[in-house]
Amino acid sequence: MHAHLKRLEAESIAIMREVAAEFSNPVMLYSIGKDSSVMMHLAMKAFYPGKPPFPFMHVDTTWKFKEMIAFRSEMAKRYGFDLIVHINEDGVRRGINPITSGSQVHTNVMKTEGLKQALDKYGFDAAFGGARRDEEKSRAKERIFSFRNANHAWDPRGQRPELWNLFNTRIKQGESIRVFPISNWTELDIWQYIEAENIPIVPLYFAKERPVVKRSGTWIMVDDERLPLEPGETPEMKLVRFRTLGCYPLTGAIESEAATLDDIVEEMMLARTSERQGRLIDSDESASMEKKKREGYF
Amino acid sequence: MDAALAERIALSAAPAAGDGNLLRFITCGSVDDGKSTLIGRLLYESKTIFEDQLTTLEKDSKKHGTTGEDIDFALLVDGLEAEREQGITIDVAYRFFATPRRSFIVADTPGHEQYTRNMATGASTADLAIILIDARKGVLVQTKRHAFICSLLGVKNVVLAINKIDLMEYDEKLFQRIVADFSAFAANLGFTSILPIPLSARFGDNVTALSPNTPWYRGKSLIEHLETVEVGSKLGQAPFRFPVQWVNRPDLNFRGFAGTLASGRIRAGDDITVAASGRTTKVTRIVTADGDLPEAVAQDAVTLVLAEELDIARGDVLSDPKDRPDVTDAISAHVIWMSETKLTPGRSYFMRIGTRWVPATVSALSHKIDVNTLAQVEGRDLGLNEIAEVEIRTATSIAVDPYEENRGTGAFILVDRLTNETAAAGMVVRSLRRATNVHRETLAVDKATRAGNKYQKPVILWFTGLSGSGKSSIARLIERKLTASGHHTYMLDGDNLRHGLNSDLGFTEEDRHENIRRVGEVAKLFVDAGLIVLCSFISPYKRERDFVRSIVDDGEFIEVFVDTPVEECIRRDPKGLYARARTGEIPNFTGISSPYEAPQNPDLHLKTLEADAEALAERVLEYLRANAIAGENWASP
Numbered sequence: 001m002h003a004h005l006k007r008l009e010a011e012s013i014a015i016m017r018e019v020a021a022e023f024s025n026p027v028m029l030y031s032i033g034k035d036s037s038v039m040m041h042l043a044m045k046a047f048y049p050g051k052p053p054f055p056f057m058h059v060d061t062t063w064k065f066k067e068m069i070a071f072r073s074e075m076a077k078r079y080g081f082d083l084i085v086h087i088n089e090d091g092v093r094r095g096i097n098p099i100t101s102g103s104q105v106h107t108n109v110m111k112t113e114g115l116k117q118a119l120d121k122y123g124f125d126a127a128f129g130g131a132r133r134d135e136e137k138s139r140a141k142e143r144i145f146s147f148r149n150a151n152h153a154w155d156p157r158g159q160r161p162e163l164w165n166l167f168n169t170r171i172k173q174g175e176s177i178r179v180f181p182i183s184n185w186t187e188l189d190i191w192q193y194i195e196a197e198n199i200p201i202v203p204l205y206f207a208k209e210r211p212v213v214k215r216s217g218t219w220i221m222v223d224d225e226r227l228p229l230e231p232g233e234t235p236e237m238k239l240v241r242f243r244t245l246g247c248y249p250l251t252g253a254i255e256s257e258a259a260t261l262d263d264i265v266e267e268m269m270l271a272r273t274s275e276r277q278g279r280l281i282d283s284d285e286s287a288s289m290e291k292k293k294r295e296g297y298f
Numbered sequence: 299m300d301a302a303l304a305e306r307i308a309l310s311a312a313p314a315a316g317d318g319n320l321l322r323f324i325t326c327g328s329v330d331d332g333k334s335t336l337i338g339r340l341l342y343e344s345k346t347i348f349e350d351q352l353t354t355l356e357k358d359s360k361k362h363g364t365t366g367e368d369i370d371f372a373l374l375v376d377g378l379e380a381e382r383e384q385g386i387t388i389d390v391a392y393r394f395f396a397t398p399r400r401s402f403i404v405a406d407t408p409g410h411e412q413y414t415r416n417m418a419t420g421a422s423t424a425d426l427a428i429i430l431i432d433a434r435k436g437v438l439v440q441t442k443r444h445a446f447i448c449s450l451l452g453v454k455n456v457v458l459a460i461n462k463i464d465l466m467e468y469d470e471k472l473f474q475r476i477v478a479d480f481s482a483f484a485a486n487l488g489f490t491s492i493l494p495i496p497l498s499a500r501f502g503d504n505v506t507a508l509s510p511n512t513p514w515y516r517g518k519s520l521i522e523h524l525e526t527v528e529v530g531s532k533l534g535q536a537p538f539r540f541p542v543q544w545v546n547r548p549d550l551n552f553r554g555f556a557g558t559l560a561s562g563r564i565r566a567g568d569d570i571t572v573a574a575s576g577r578t579t580k581v582t583r584i585v586t587a588d589g590d591l592p593e594a595v596a597q598d599a600v601t602l603v604l605a606e607e608l609d610i611a612r613g614d615v616l617s618d619p620k621d622r623p624d625v626t627d628a629i630s631a632h633v634i635w636m637s638e639t640k641l642t643p644g645r646s647y648f649m650r651i652g653t654r655w656v657p658a659t660v661s662a663l664s665h666k667i668d669v670n671t672l673a674q675v676e677g678r679d680l681g682l683n684e685i686a687e688v689e690i691r692t693a694t695s696i697a698v699d700p701y702e703e704n705r706g707t708g709a710f711i712l713v714d715r716l717t718n719e720t721a722a723a724g725m726v727v728r729s730l731r732r733a734t735n736v737h738r739e740t741l742a743v744d745k746a747t748r749a750g751n752k753y754q755k756p757v758i759l760w761f762t763g764l765s766g767s768g769k770s771s772i773a774r775l776i777e778r779k780l781t782a783s784g785h786h787t788y789m790l791d792g793d794n795l796r797h798g799l800n801s802d803l804g805f806t807e808e809d810r811h812e813n814i815r816r817v818g819e820v821a822k823l824f825v826d827a828g829l830i831v832l833c834s835f836i837s838p839y840k841r842e843r844d845f846v847r848s849i850v851d852d853g854e855f856i857e858v859f860v861d862t863p864v865e866e867c868i869r870r871d872p873k874g875l876y877a878r879a880r881t882g883e884i885p886n887f888t889g890i891s892s893p894y895e896a897p898q899n900p901d902l903h904l905k906t907l908e909a910d911a912e913a914l915a916e917r918v919l920e921y922l923r924a925n926a927i928a929g930e931n932w933a934s935p
Contacts, residue, residue, distance in 0.1 A: 003319040004401040010599040014558045017544040017599075021612055021653070046556075048587035048601070050548030133392050140391040140406075160720045161390075161419040161636055164709045165558075166650050170718040184403055186394045 001196045008185055009193070012039075013046040014165060015144060015181040016128070020047070022169040023126040023177075026054040029115075030083070032068045033245045034201050035130035037075075038190055039182055041199045043128075044079065055082040057127075059118055061110035062087060063098055063247035065223050071202045078200075084122070088114035098249045099228060106247070116152045119176065128179050134186045144183045150174035187243075188268050195261040204242045205264065207256045211235035218252030320401045321524060324420040324453070326444035327430025328409035332461045336430065336499035337393055337406055338371025343506045343521065344395040371499070390420045399525040409440055414447060414669060414683040415636040418723050421451035422709070425529035428457045428520075433466045433496075437479040443669045445480075449487035450632060450685070450725065452705055455529055456484070456492045457520065463512065464498040470514040488702075491527070495520055533596040537621035538562030538570070539699070539707050541652035542614045546601050554585055554601035555610060557653065560706025562618060563595040564602070571619040572610055573697035578619050580605040596706075613654035615697040615707065623697040623707055624729035630664065632701075634685050637714060637721040641680035641688075646753035646784060647721060649692060651710035657693040657751055658712065664688060689730060693750050701725035715784050748828030752786045755927040756825040758850060759918065761834040762843060762897060763860030764889045765875055766867040768906045768914075769834040772860060775915040777832050785928050788824050790817055791834040805886055811842060818846035825854055830928065838894040853925075858918060859900035864889045866907060 001009075019026050028043060030036050043052040058072060076083040088096075091109040098106040119127060133139050143159050145167050160168050171177060185193075194201060212219040213227075213235050220227070222235040227249055229235070240253035241264075258267045327333035393404040405420030407413065421427065427448040431441055448456065458480055466472050477494045484492065495504055496512050497520065503509035506521045518526070543557035564570070564581055571578045583603040584591040594600045602616070610616075617623055635641055641660060649658035664687040666677040680686050701708030712722040749756045759776070761769040770791055780787050796803075800816055803809040814837055824831045837843050847855040867889065868876045879887035886892045897903075902921055904914045922928045 002401075004396075007320045007597060010558060010597055013599040014543065017556055018653075021544045045587035046599070047544075047546065047548075049552055049554075049585065050546050134394045140393060141389045156389075161415060161723075163419055163422040163711055163720070163723045164705065165423075166709060166711045168650065168711060168713050168718070168720045170648065170713055172718065184392065184394070186396070186401075188396065189401070 002192060005189060005193050005196060008182075008189060009042065009045070011165075011184065012042045012181040015167075015179065016043055016046040016052075018167060018169070019126050019128065019179050020053050022167075025122070025124050026126040026128065026179075027084075027119075027122065027124040028052065028054055028056045028128040029130070030056040030058045030072075031130060031245075032058065032064065032072050032075075032202060033130070034190055034194060034205060035132065035182060035185075037199050037201050038185070038193055039128065039130045040075070040079070040081075041197060042181065052081065054128075055084055057084040057086060057118060057122075059111060059114045060085050060087045061098075061106070061114070061247050062092060063106070063110070063226075063249060065202075065204055065221070065245065065248045065251075067204050068202055068245060071200075075200070084118070086114060086118035086121070088117060097226075098247050099226070103250050107250075110247075119152065124176065125171065126177050126179055128181060130182055131180045132185050132187070132190075133183050142180065142183065144180055145169065146178045146180065147171070148176050148178060152176070188265070191261065191265050191268055195265060202245060204245060207239050207241040207259045207263075209237045210240050210253065212238050212240055212253055215252075219255070220251075221248055221253055223248040320403065321426065321527070321529060322403045322405070322424050323426040323428060323524070324405040324407060324417070324424040324448070325428045325430065326407070326409060326417060326448065327428075327459075327461075328440065331409070331430040331432045332499045333409065333430050334406070335371045336428070336459065336461065336497070336505075337404055339499045339502060339505055340402075340404070340521070341393060341395050342371060343502070344397055390416050397521065397525055402524065409444065411440070411443065411669065412683060414443070414685070415634060415723075417444065417447050418451055418634045418636075421448050421453050422723065424448075424451075424453050426455040426457065426524070426527060427453045428459050430459045430461050431476060431480070433460050433463045433469075433472060433476065436476050437483065439670045441480065442483055442672075445484050445487055446669060446672055447634075449484075449489065450634075452701060452725075454488070454490040454532075455527055456489050457523060458492055458494040459497050459499075459520065460494060461497045461499055463496040464501055464503060468496065468503075468511045470512075473515075493517065493523055493527075495523070533561050533705070534563060536561035536596070536704050538564050538568075538616075538618040539623065539704060540564070540570070540602065540616040541654070541706070542610055542612055542616065543653045544612060545610070552603075553607070554583075554603045555616070556599075556601040558599045559594055559596045560652070561596045561704050563593060565593045566590070569619045570602075570604070570616045571622055572608055573615040573617050573623050573625055574695060575609065577608050579608055613652070615652055617697070623699045623704075625695050625697050626729040626731055627692045627695045628661075628730035629690050629692075629696075629698060630727045630730055631688060631690055631710070632667075632685065632725045632727060633660075633680070633688055633712070633722040634724075635680045635682055635722050637719055638682055639714065639717075639721070640682075641686075641722065643678075643688075646715060647712040648715055649690070649696075649710050649712055649724075651696055651698065652707060654696065656696055657715075657753060659691050659753060660688045660712075661691045662689040687727065690724070693753075698726045698729055700728055702727075716782075745826050745828060748826075750828075752828050754785050754828070754830060755925075756828045757830055757854050757856055757922075757927055758821045758825060758846065759830065759832045759856050759858055760837070760843065760846060761832070761858045761860055762837045762900075764862060764864060764867045764894055765836055765887075766870050766872055767860045767862035768911060769836075769860045772904065772911050772914050772918070773832045773834045775911055776918050779915065779919060780830060780922075780928060783928075785830060786828065787830045787832060789832045789834070790821060790824075795820075807886070811839075814842040815845065818849055821846065822849050825850055830922075836888050836894070838888045838892065840895045840897070843897070856902065856921075857897055857900045858902045858904060859897045860904050860906065861896070862906045 088110050096106055096109045133142060143162055147158060148154055211222045213222060213233055219240055239257060241256045241258060242251060242253050245251060258264045325333050325337060391406040393406055395402050405424055407416045407420040429444050460473055460476055473496050496515050497504050503511055504519050507519050539560040539562060540557050541560055542555045546554040546556045566581055566584055568581050569578055570581055581602050582605050584594050585601040585603060615623060643660045643663050646657050646659050649656050663677055665674040666684060666686040668675055669685055699707040708726040710724040711720050712724060714721045761773050763769045777787050777789050800813050803813050817833060821831045821833055871877060878884045879890040888894050902918060
């Protein structure tokens with residue numbers, strides 16, 4: 001393994017142990033994507049030969065790719081971890097969906113609100129997330145330990161300086177933290193690590209012929225019959241893959257021939273667009289990620 | 299595929315010339331020095347900027363940029379919405395880029411004096427600092443401040459980036475003069491390497507390759523230097539230190555101590571000593587998920603299995619038996635103040651050192667350090683962004699090394715006990731006293747320990763006086779003030795005892811004695827718990843009060859006589875009790891139909907006709923201060 005990956009790995013493991021030692025009820029959020037897969041793998045290593053002393057939780061918007069849900073079950077079986085799946089039932093009842101409600105409302109209700117509900121329901125005081133600082137400009141200043149008040153809100157001025165590896169983990173009743181153990185990893189680090197450690201990932205990351213339609217300049221996969229087609233529109237089979245995974249109607253595929261990890265790493269090196277470009281939710285408005293964060297988005 | 303990219307891929311496949319490791323560095327300078335432009339340039343040159351980001355950048359350059367038609371690289375790295383509008387970065391942002399030889403994490407921090415804390419935060423994890431100088435301005439006060447903070451935080455390698463050299467016609471003499479100025483100043487700052495480079499971040503001179511515009515410069519380009527500079531080897535050579543982070547005990551057959559080596563190295567079979575207890579045993583296994591290791595070095599996250607079952611918990615430091623850390627409860631240290639609330643000596647904070655939390659008090663402020671001149675100045679308190687050398691006492695012993703020798707066991711933070719904000723970054727200068735007996739037994743938890751953790755002396759404040767004299771109002775006021783300054787209190791009065799514990803008691807003389815006896819015993823337990831207990835009871839009889847005094851240690855019972863003449867109490871009669879007593883509806887009413895034996899020598903005599911409750915409460919607090927019961931200094935809210 002590259003020396004720098006080993007150091008990133010050690011740093012992430014130390015952060016996870018820290019949270020396990022300092023908080024009474026942590027949870028690891030599992031989004032099924034590549035970053036989550038790496039984070040879960042690191043958690044398995046951090047507490048070896050024991051198991052991670054916290055459950056994993058997926059906030060399911062009900063619009064994930066079918067292959068993601070299948071992969072989720074497979075992983076839970078394989079690692080034998082305790083997996084909580086939370087769905088915002090209220091949102092489901094209200095018929096919230098990414099197509100007619102719009103991406104903002106859907107993400108807010110099914111993801112942000114769903115997450116808050118789940119954190120409150122189980123009383124988690126710390127939640128691990130797989131966000132990285134290189135993903136987006138406003139994340140460059142995000143702390144590894146990100147403090148949220150009792151309403152889960154993030155206040156940029158209320159965040160604490162992080163000196164050395166001495167994290168200030170003290171919180172008051174009702175407050176919680178989000179912890180980002182892979183903050184310092186880049187997208188390329190993630191792929192190189194997946195390759196080096198042979199970490200299983202959802203097959204959607206690899207190029208394959210898939211049925212897609214062109215929407216807002218990006219390829220959207222027709223994963224099930226819920227995606228309404230325009231009159232006369234028919235899905236075409238294209239060799240595509242995904243750089244990030246989310247709700248399928250909001251996640252653009254890229255045309256690619258990268259069918260192996262080697263191919264992906266090579267493609268990464270040549271990549272000329274950032275991974276979030278494929279996400280429709282981020283381009284809604286400028287600095288939109290920061291607004292979502294203030295509202296409690298991960 | 300263009301040639302540069304092809305080469306990059308080829309290089310990454312082949313073994314790299316650098317160590318392939320991670321270099322963390324900080325950039326010090328202000329926006330005017332071209333700091334953001336330099337970082338933007340590094341990201342751009344290392345192909346870390348993607349097309350969609352470039353498109354946004356071009357759009358933003360037109361809107362906010364300061365470079366006319368050119369792309370303003372600075373906009374790539376400015377952060378949160380509001381800050382971008384202001385055109386100034388006010389936090390620490392972390393940026394990432396990689397070359398085939400190394401990966402880099404850049405801590406991007408603002409340069410003004412009011413952001414000293416941000417710079418210190420960035421420097422705390424940096425292996426190297428790039429100090430920017432605007433060639434037009436030369437070495438400024440701010441340059442010296444940046445160099446000093448880097449030095450204080452133990453950054454040993456410095457790149458002196460003399461930027462905007464293009465605006466000075468690439469003048470070698472000017473460059474040499476600036477280098478000489480800086481070297482003279484930095485001679486005593488303990489840097490192991492200083493590399494001056496003439497740069498133009500805007501045009502890229504000497505960033506990735508040597509520039510034809512500076513033929514007189516024969517050193518390395520900035521990137522080449524960053525790729526090859528030797529850093530961090532010192533950690534591995536320092537003595538073994540391992541703060542225990544997590545005791546891993548999945549089943550009865552395995553007990554391991556998980557943590558990250560702060561320094562040094564350890565092999566299976568080596569002896570280790572638990573710093574606090576002085577007990578020594580052998581490491582039998584170094585466990586990782588990838589299999590047992592024969593050896594682990596600084597920064598490795600591992601799990602150690604030991605030969606003997608010693609009493610070891612999170613917070614303990616395992617160390618080299620031949621070269622142990624100091625075990626002490628008094629240190630001298632540099633602190634950088636990070637809170638809006640000033641440091642007040644005498645106030646208790648939580649100290650985080652290694653994996654341990656311990657209550658700590660700044661016992662003395664030795665001197666402040668002017669960050670611009672490095673002069674030592676006197677001071678009684680310390681405000682945001684100020685730096686001082688202080689003396690600190692900890693409630694229990696800690697294992698430390700001087701920060702200069704070991705970042706891992708010499709660094710700490712102080713946390714405000716009320717707000718939980720991080721109040722200071724600290725660096726141990728030296729231990730002021732060694733714990734006399736490093737083989738000491740585990741401390742029994744007793745009254746002194748409990749009280750020590752709360753930074754107070756446990757006492758009973760016994761308020762006696764007639765009904766309606768104002769006992770409870772004054773006591774409640776005092777309790778509020780004590781709590782606000784971080785003290786731990788409990789209030790006992792008729793309201794919370796009569797309804798529960800003493801609900802079986804009436805108002806006969808016998809029952810009233812029993813009432814006070816029980817109050818006294820409960821108060822004694824709370825004193826044992828380390829609390830300041832406020833008791834508000836009429837307690838008319840001297841022997842009752844003397845009884846309570848007799849069951850606690852000397853000095854733990856403070857009699858406060860709340861003296862209000864009975865006529866005044868009748869006039870106030872807040873609960874209408876006197877009226878009912880005078881009609882005989884309430885029998886045995888103190889002051890009317892039952893005597894009140896006023897204390898002859900109370901510790902405090904409060905005359906409510908002469909001062910208001912606020913002033914009287916203040917008098918009691920002053921008494922507590924004077925008798926070192928609740929800390930020498932209160933935080934004034």
